[in-house]
Amino acid sequence: MALYSEKVMDHFRNPRNLGVIEDADGIGEVGNAKCGDIMKMYLKIKGGVIEDVKFETFGCASAIASSSMATELIKGQPVSEAMQLTNKAVAEALDGLPDYKLHCSVLAEEAIKSAIEDYESKKKQNI
Ligand code: FES
DSSP states (O other): OOSSOHHHHHHHHSOTTBSOOTTOSEEEEEEOTTTOOEEEEEEEEETTEEEEEEEEEESOHHHHHHHHHHHHHHTTSBHHHHHTOOHHHHHHHTTOOOGGGHHHHHHHHHHHHHHHHHHHHHHHHTO
8 A cells, every 4th residue: 555645646646725925813823842743734614614824834745744634624714713723634635644644634733723722812912
């Protein structure tokens, strides 16, 4: 069996939602100290729904594919749904990741949660 599924290779070669949102409502940046990979998520939120999401990932193929898939999974979803996204769901949507690459999908979950937390805290400051 190939190391990576076709879906992982597809999202690695043609990442969806790659880039920056200049006027993002929430930004999350996380990293993994062991491998040194870094992931940044930008969210545009309107009426409690994720209207747009973009990412920048400085990391391995699995990290790039995980970020790309995670953005697809949360785009158009309510913030409360996006908050529930697990790394397991990201890995499953990619038709699996090798065990030792599962931490790459954890980065995607953490980056989204961190961006949502940033959005929530900015919202509180504006009240
Ligand atoms: Fe660390 Fe992929 S090897 S995120």
